Amino acid sequence: MTCDVTNIVIAGLGGQGVIKASDIIAEAAIRAGFEVKKSELHGMSQRGGSVSSDVRFGPSVFSPMVPTGEADFLIVVDPDQVSVNRHQLRNGGVLITPSVIDEKQLTVKKSLNIALLGELSRHLPIAEKEWLEAIRTNLSPKLQDANLKAFALGRANRGSALTTAIPAVRSKTPVSASTGPRHRASEPDFIPIENLREVQLQRLQFIARRAYERVPLYRQRMDGSGVKPDDIRSLDDVARLPFTQKADLRDTYPFGLFASPLHEVVRLHASSGTTGKPIVVAYTREDVAVWTNVMMRAFASYGLHEHDIIQNAYGYGLFTGGLGAHYGAEALGATVIPISGGNTERQIMVMKDFGVTAICCTPSYFLHLIEKAQEMGEDLHQLSVRVGVFGAEPWTEGMRQRIEAESGIKAYDIYGLSEIVGPGVGSECERQCGLHIFEDHFYPEIVDPETGKSLPDGAEGELVFTTLSKLAMPMIRYRTHDITALMAEPCACGRTIRRIRRISRRSDDMLIIRGVNVFPSQIESALLRIEQTLPHYQIVLTRESGLDQMEVHVEVTPQVFSDEVRALEELHRKLTQAIETVTGIHIHVRLVAPRTLQRSEGKAKRVLDRRNEPPR
Amino acid sequence: MKLHQLSLFLENRPGELRPPIQALADAGINILTLSLADTEQFGILRLIVRDWQKAKTVLERAGIVAKVTEVVAVEVPDRPGGLAALLGIFDQAKLNIEYMYAFSEKRGDKASMVFRVADPDTALRALQASGINVDL
Numbered sequence: 222m223t224c225d226v227t228n229i230v231i232a233g234l235g236g237q238g239v240i241k242a243s244d245i246i247a248e249a250a251i252r253a254g255f256e257v258k259k260s261e262l263h264g265m266s267q268r269g270g271s272v273s274s275d276v277r278f279g280p281s282v283f284s285p286m287v288p289t290g291e292a293d294f295l296i297v298v299d300p301d302q303v304s305v306n307r308h309q310l311r312n313g314g315v316l317i318t319p320s321v322i323d324e325k326q327l328t329v330k331k332s333l334n335i336a337l338l339g340e341l342s343r344h345l346p347i348a349e350k351e352w353l354e355a356i357r358t359n360l361s362p363k364l365q366d367a368n369l370k371a372f373a374l375g376r377a378n379r380g381s382a383l384t385t386a387i388p389a390v391r392s393k394t395p396v397s398a399s400t401g402p403r404h405r406a407s408e409p410d411f412i413p414i415e416n417l418r419e420v421q422l423q424r425l426q427f428i429a430r431r432a433y434e435r436v437p438l439y440r441q442r443m444d445g446s447g448v449k450p451d452d453i454r455s456l457d458d459v460a461r462l463p464f465t466q467k468a469d470l471r472d473t474y475p476f477g478l479f480a481s482p483l484h485e486v487v488r489l490h491a492s493s494g495t496t497g498k499p500i501v502v503a504y505t506r507e508d509v510a511v512w513t514n515v516m517m518r519a520f521a522s523y524g525l526h527e528h529d530i531i532q533n534a535y536g537y538g539l540f541t542g543g544l545g546a547h548y549g550a551e552a553l554g555a556t557v558i559p560i561s562g563g564n565t566e567r568q569i570m571v572m573k574d575f576g577v578t579a580i581c582c583t584p585s586y587f588l589h590l591i592e593k594a595q596e597m598g599e600d601l602h603q604l605s606v607r608v609g610v611f612g613a614e615p616w617t618e619g620m621r622q623r624i625e626a627e628s629g630i631k632a633y634d635i636y637g638l639s640e641i642v643g644p645g646v647g648s649e650c651e652r653q654c655g656l657h658i659f660e661d662h663f664y665p666e667i668v669d670p671e672t673g674k675s676l677p678d679g680a681e682g683e684l685v686f687t688t689l690s691k692l693a694m695p696m697i698r699y700r701t702h703d704i705t706a707l708m709a710e711p712c713a714c715g716r717t718i719r720r721i722r723r724i725s726r727r728s729d730d731m732l733i734i735r736g737v738n739v740f741p742s743q744i745e746s747a748l749l750r751i752e753q754t755l756p757h758y759q760i761v762l763t764r765e766s767g768l769d770q771m772e773v774h775v776e777v778t779p780q781v782f783s784d785e786v787r788a789l790e791e792l793h794r795k796l797t798q799a800i801e802t803v804t805g806i807h808i809h810v811r812l813v814a815p816r817t818l819q820r821s822e823g824k825a826k827r828v829l830d831r832r833n834e835p836p837r
Numbered sequence: 838m839k840l841h842q843l844s845l846f847l848e849n850r851p852g853e854l855r856p857p858i859q860a861l862a863d864a865g866i867n868i869l870t871l872s873l874a875d876t877e878q879f880g881i882l883r884l885i886v887r888d889w890q891k892a893k894t895v896l897e898r899a900g901i902v903a904k905v906t907e908v909v910a911v912e913v914p915d916r917p918g919g920l921a922a923l924l925g926i927f928d929q930a931k932l933n934i935e936y937m938y939a940f941s942e943k944r945g946d947k948a949s950m951v952f953r954v955a956d957p958d959t960a961l962r963a964l965q966a967s968g969i970n971v972d973l
Contacts, residue, residue, distance in 0.1 A: 777846045777902075784844035784881055784906045784953070785935050786874050793878075812879055814846050814853075815902040 226279035233298030332371035339375020346711035516549020527554030541643025588767025655720030678709035
């Protein structure tokens with residue numbers, strides 16, 4: 222994986238300490254435990270000629286050269302060299318020039334390069350002591366004091382002078398507005414880790430108490446496992462709290478887990494449960510505000526802002542996707558088009574005519590949109606859309622590459638589940654390397670899916686969340702069944718909130734089809750209702766022009782088989798209707814001959830997932 | 838007369854029809870007549886054989902489920918208006934015909950046809966009352 226590599230280009234004239242500065246960056250990064258590659262220089266090294274050097278660091282780095290237009294940071298020591306080097310900077314990258322330093326404050330003018338490193342150091346996940354050590358070992362002792370002072374001067378900068386961002390080559394909107402590279406909404410993503418842990422502990426203690434005092438199920442569970450809210454003295458104590466499962470929401474349907482009286486609840490949403498009944502989630506006014514805030518932070522982390530026009534193609538309604546994205550995008554100040562799902566031709570017309578710059582939908586729906594646009598003779602590369610916010614179903618890196626290549630947009634992953642808040646539990650940043658969890662509100666843990674034992678950061682296991690601030694419906698150690706790992710190492714974007722790896726699979730049999738959760742047990746209950754006994758069946762998932770399709774193959778049992786065509790067609794109609802009612806999605810039922818479905822150890826293989834197979 | 842008809846469920850795709858027919862062939866069972874109904878997804882094969890119980894066992898051994906239904910077999914005069922007159926009897930008795938098909942063999946100037954109705958006994962009585970030979 223190269224997604225965590227930080228690219229730095231430093232440029233200037235011979236004699237300005239360009240190479241020396243790159244040596245220092247490289248050493249500081251090595252000291253911080255990164256792999257580093259450095260290209261010595263390209264250009265002329267003699268005094269007065271233009272010089273530049275590339276430094277790349279990350280968990281692993283293959284090539285020493287920063288490809289054109291991919292520098293995250295461009296440091297130009299000579300003001301006249303800015304324009305000739307600008308093309309090196311990526312869209313949204315950070316440009317550091319002498320204008321950020323008050324040169325009069327430098328003891329020695331030659332330390333300008335080190336002052337610029339001070340500015341750079343503010344943006345990198347490398348501790349100050351590593352920088353100081355790198356400066357000491359690389360520079361002459363004679364000028365050490367002057368250099369350390371210069372470094373401190375740059376490091377003490379407070380954002381004002383920081384410049385960035387050339388407009389994207391094909392974008393019609395400036396990529397970054399006056400707010401600079403970091404949107405103000407993103408500030409909580411960068412809070413110092415100690416402060417974050419302190420806030421988390423306070424909130425955990427609060428929510429454990431609220432759950433215990435207001436929700437009978439939590440009180441019984443906590444009493445049963447001999448833990449009281451007062452026992453939560455550190456964040457590690459979260460592991461003493463009992464788990465909550467989806468079945469608990471079903472068993473307390475509809476309002477049994479609410480910790481707020483209904484008059485304080487301003488919103489209800491619902492998502493499919495494991496059987497016929499949905500699960501219900503509730504929000505107070507404060508909860509909606511938190512949700513709005515995290516969604517706004519997600520949008521900000523993709524570089525979106527008030528100048529963007531966001532087409533929200535998530536479904537509006539009981540599903541949390543539509544309204545969740547809507548509130549966040551509005552709070553960001555963007556222009557929101559609440560188009561909801563479906564009607565693909567209209568989606569493309571709106572995208573083109575309204576000058577849409579970002580779209581929210583499931584990744585599979587966007588693939589469908591790409592194909593439809595091609596049919597309509599529209600080239601998405603030519604449109605102003607530049608960001609896709611894709612979630613509500615797991616997708617792969619391969620799908621991202623395909624989407625980005627075929628549409629020219631940047632495709633970002635967003636994570637969430639209704640039980641915790643809806644979309645906005647976590648989101649990728651511009652590095653596209655794991656999803657940052659908004660852990661000031663949703664405390665993540667990884668546990669062994671079999672034993673429930675807590676696992677350390679980095680280990681793969683089941684993702685578990687405790688909501689730290691949700692009033693109406695606190696979730697204590699909710700088992701998501703999503704398999705991933707927490708990435709504790711700092712992200713190159715500088716956010717302090719931890720990341721999870723992209724969700725690759727689940728520990729249960731839940732299927733996600735066009736953003737809708739479907740359990741085989743729902744299908745069984747529908748089959749059973751129509752046929753009285755459970756026939757052998759198989760769920761076959763395919764992908765047709767980007768859209769997930771679900772076929773249910775049902776063996777015709779002797780009990781229901783008829784020699785009359787219309788009786789079988791009636792059976793077919795009833796089965797289709799029953800399954801569509803319980804799952805809420807459009808499906809195809811295929812009647813198949815008895816004893817023809819594949820069986821293993823007497824049981825039919827329930828799910829055949831062909832979505833990632835090449836079309837046949 | 839009442840006959841026992843075997844019905845088989847088949848998917849509507851190549852290669853589905855042959856296995857049951859081959860199984861009967863291998864057991865030396867002759868098919869007197871058959872009809873194949875088709876829809877977009879599936880088909881229903883209906884068979885008349887002399888020894889339906891043996892045929893059913895043979896098919897089941899081959900992993901094929903066959904449903905047994907009672908149908909009515911009737912002689913129909915093989916001339917213009919023969920079938921029309923017969924159908925008049927069904928109409929008068931308000932009997933709905935789900936489907937029908939003919940035997941491939943005929944005796945003299947009579948053809949034989951198979952009728953599927955909800956209640957074969959009522960159909961037989963109505964036909965007999967109108968002087969139709971129902972004993973083939």
